[in-house]
Amino acid sequence: MTSQHQRLPMEKVFRDPVHDYVYIQHQLILDLINTSEFQRLRRIKQLGTTSLTFHGAEHSRFGHCLGVYEVTRRICDNFARNYPTQTPGDGxxxxxxxxxxxxxxxLHDIGHGPYSHTFEHIFHTxxxxxxxxxxxxxxxxxxxxLRQVAPDFPAKxxxxxxxxYPNPQVVQMISSQIDADRMDYLLRDxxxxxxxxxxxxxxxxxxxxKPYQGGITFAMEGMHAVEDYIVSRFQMYMQVYFHPVSRSMEVILDHLLERANDLYQSHSVDAEATPHMLLPFFNNNFTLQDYLRLDDGVLNTYFNHWRDSKDSILADLATRFLDRRPLKSARIDNTTSQLVPELQALIEKAGFNSHYYTDINDSYDLPYDAYDPKMKKPRTQIELMQEDGSLVELSTVSDLVHAITGKVSGDQRFFFPKEMLNGSEQVDLFEAIYQTFQHHIQNDRLII
Known part of the structure; x- marks a missing residue:
């Protein structure tokens, strides 16, 4: 047995505002935390642009990963104390x-990059x-x-x-509809x-x-606690994760990176503001080390450089992002989306490039999704164990969960410059455009 397997002679702790303490009991875990790849997560915000809506949301993926570890450690302790295997295959x-x-x-989130989901969208990572x-x-x-444990341990x-991984209990601890990842990020966020x-x-x-042969289940008497978790997740998506201002800042960030990429591809980027650390991504030819050098600070530094770009669109988008000047948005649906081309035309007439200053953004989520094997990626259902050991799916016994099962929540929004509502210095010249635009917003069931 290597020292990596061994428990520390005295456990170490991280103070944590959510879990009080995160207990580190293995040398292996401590060594992983001290790697450069894991320390990079300190420099990547967990919620990206959400901190521009909720100013306290400055927490990092480092803290979240420690939290997921701690929840998993507690699950393992509970299982080892109360449900240890007696014979192979007993569940x-x-x-x-x-x-x-x-x-x-x-390590489940160690591959996240700066402003992760927006970055992925632009550079296809x-x-x-x-x-x-x-x-x-x-x-x-x-x-x-990891290889100090065993040569095949990283692959495991x-x-x-x-x-x-062949053991569904381990997989479902980390990834299911009620797992350590979701439980930590809901509480932490x-x-x-x-x-x-x-x-x-x-x-x-x-x-x-409780563990069982097919994965993880929950005692029937815990149904109401599970219900509460499902409702909490639903509320966080509606009130926090789908907040229109956060989504607006994501749109600006997305278009800012897109504009920088477009300028580079057309050889129009300012030489003094060339984002050298992003060039491998602009060229779609990056190495793992190129990726690991990036964090939120790197991108924000380039955004500051781009404030002074000779390209007016790049400079303006960078300023809007850094100074938190969100776009406005209006909710659209199947009946009102037909107005979008006309609204974009009005925005063009007012002097904005509609490709970079407008967008349609969808944010939808299923609060709970009962298992459907026909789905492309069927989700693991939440099962409750009855006294006789039989399993029932949560939504079949919970009226509350049944009411929201399979119900898609969220909305679709059209984002546009705030100036279209307020006018600008050229308001006299474009007054008719602004009035027409605002008429559509106010009278055609587009809800701001």
């Missing part, structure tokens, strides 16, 4: 799986694929630490994240945004969580 918990579960929990690459590439410190941890929507009884849920 109990084999504590030999602890280390791979803890590592997968800690995949944070899950990059996570696997960080785990399995011999050039990373993370891989070197990657398999958990890819949902191909609720805390740092200053909202209460994401609060639920974590202690109770962990208490009623």
């Amino acid at each position: 109990g918990w084999d504590d030999k799986e602890r280390l791979v579960a803890l590592c997968a929990a800690l 995949d944070h899950e694929a990059l996570t696997v690459q960080i785990l399995t590439s011999p050039e990373t410190e993370v891989n070197q630490v 941890v990657a398999a958990v994240i890819q949902k191909t 609720s805390y740092f945004t200053g909202t209460n929507y994401g609060n639920f009884d974590l202690t109770r849920i962990l208490r009623v969580m």
Whole structure:
């Protein structure tokens, strides 16, 4: 047994505002935390542009990953105490799986980049694929630490994240409709945004969580705690994650990076403001090390340079993003979306390039989705275990969850410059345009 397997002579702790303490009990976990790839997560915000709506949301993916590790550690402790396997195949918990579960929990988000989802959209990166690459590439410190356990250990941890690991209990701890990842980010995001929507009884849920041969289930007496979790998740998506101002700032960020890329491709970028660390992504030919050099600070530095760009669109979008000047938005649906081309034409006449200053953004989520094998990516259903050991799917016994099962929540919005409502210095010249635009907004069922 290597020192990596061994428990520390005295556990170490991280103080945490959500879990009070995060307990580090293995040398392996401590070594992983101290790798350069994991420390990079300190420099990447968990919620990206949401901090421009909820100013407290400055927390990082580093803290979230520690939190997911801690929730997983508590699950393992509960399973080892109360549901240890007695004979092979009995559905109990084999504590030999602890280390791979803890590592997968800690490292599940290590492939996220700066402003992750927006960056992925522009440069076609995949944070899950990059996570696997960080785990399995011999050039990373993370891989070197994991390989000290066993040569195939990095691949085992990657398999958990890819949902191909043979033990479904380990996979569902990290990735299911009620997993350590979601439980931590709901509580953590609720805390740092200053909202209460994401609060639920974590202690109770962990208490009623049980392993069985097919994965993880929950005792029937814990149904109401699980219901509370489902409702909390629904509220966080509606009130926080889908907030129109955060989405507006994402649109500006998206178009800012797109404009910089377009200028580079057309050889029009200012030489003094060339974003050298982004060029591998502009050229669609980046290495893992190129990716790992990026964080929020790198992008923000380039945005500051672009404020002074000779390209007026790039300079304006950079200023709007850094100075938090969101676009306005109006909710549209199937009947009102036909107005979008006319609205874009009016925006063009007012002097804005509609490609960079307008967008249609969809934000939809299923609060709970019962298992459907016909789905392209069927979700793991939440099952409750009855006294006789039989399993029932949550929505079949919970009227509350049944009411929101399969119900898509969210909206579609058309984003446009705020100046279209307020006018500008050229208001006299464009007064007819502004009046026509505002008439559509006010009278054609587009809800701001």
